[in-house]
Amino acid sequence: MSVDLQIFPSLDPYVKSAKPFIKWAGGKHSVAHTLIDFFPKFFMKYYEPFLGGGSLFFALSPQKAILSDENKWLIDTYIALKNDWKKVTHYLEKMVNNNQEFLKIRSIDPWTLDLFERAAQFIFLNKTCFRGLFRVNSTGRFNVPYGAYNRRYYDSENLEAVASMLTSAEIKSGDFELGIDGVKERDFVYFDPPYYKLGGYSDFNRYTPKKFKEKDHFRLAAICRELDAKGIKWAVSNSNTEFVKALFSGFQIHHVSARREINLDSQSRNVVELLITNYKVSKQ
Ligand SMILES: C[S@@+](CC[C@H](N)C(=O)[O-])C[C@H]1O[C@@H](n2cnc3c(N)ncnc32)[C@H](O)[C@@H]1O
Structure with missing residues (x-):
């Protein structure tokens, strides 16, 4: 062996x-x-x-x-965390978990944002949407409604650990x-x-x-x-x-x-x- x-x-x-x-x-x-x-x-x-x-x-x-x-x-989110998880959390920190903010963030075309903000948008929408599920329509737009869950939508310690595990991954x-x-x-x-x-x-x-x-x-x-x-x-x-x-x-x-x-x-x-x-x- x-x-x-x-x-x-x-x-x-x-x-x-x-x-x-x-x-x-x-x-x-x-x-x-x-x-x-x-x-x-x-x-x-x-x-x-x-x-x-x-x-x-x-x-x-x-x-x-x-x-x-x-x-x-999804993959860009992994790449962003691997490259600089702190930049992703910097954007996440600024987001607020309420319906108005959710609708505003959801309406932004992810492909107009830079890699790190797009990753934060992905994590935020995934964790605050109804039943926490990612779903797109036939044109690729995220279309899940707000979930109204009163909980944290990211854990920076875990994001740091994720980034460290990804260092050797392609x-x-x-x-x-x-x-x-x-x-x-x-x-x-x-x-x-x-x-x-x-x-x-x-x-x-x-x-x-x-x-x-x-x-x-x-x-x-x-x-x-x-x-x-x-x-x-x-x-x-x-x-x-x-x-x-x-x-x-x-x-x-x-x-x-x-x-x-x-x-x-x-x-x-x-x-x-x-x-x-x-x-x-x-x-x-
Ligand atoms: C059942 S989920 C994987 C769940 C994963 N094992 C986990 O624990 O979260 C299937 C995945 O396949 C991806 N997918 C769909 N079509 C694909 C394709 N043609 N090639 C590669 N991935 C695809 C989806 O985006 C989705 O993330």
Whole structure:
């Protein structure tokens, strides 16, 4: 075994542990450690091409990571925090949590702001909007109403820890195929795409103006087969549906209990989801 291989979860006492700084539909914060139990114990680079709130990245704390997502505003927020988290908090400090301010900040086109103010706008809107969920319409405009929650919408200590965890990560925006560009044998990829819709429910799919469609699920499965042929390990999360089971037939299919944050009922519920791996899981 090469000495470059990392051991997970990271035990490095010098890395301050951080947690997701946004609330994200399909976020895995509450089940991150359950999922990590299914991950390989050793690998080189960690790839997470459907990053969202980054729950797995933060829980795993890998030394080398390639992080990406198609949502550019989200990714720019990570880049801004990595480059200068203090500049982002400087803007956050000036924002006030009330409806009038929310509507004013929401009405600003993010692409007219500089990187740091755009990141602050993203965090503010995510944390103060109704049910804390990021959702855009077909033209890419954030359209969630005000949430009227009387709570802090950022934690500067956590933002500092996030920035420190991101120092060694490569962060880019774009489609997942671009996100795994350069992946090699002994690296590991965790895929957490927008879920294939469960019967009866239209699963959440408004992270970006372009929806993740059935053809994208086929594309992802084909990429997984290509990686498998190259001996690259991966794990994929998705809904417990016959469609997903058929797409990944021949691989190891695990049933994992997951608490869903966003669904049509007002209360969270426990549902079983799938975690598919192309390696045999050895849980300790
Ligand atoms: C289920 S969420 C990931 C949640 C994340 N694991 C967490 O714990 O917060 C799916 C993510 O895929 C992103 N996405 C949608 N289409 C994509 C694509 N074609 N390529 C890469 N990312 C995409 C969305 O922006 C969203 O952040």
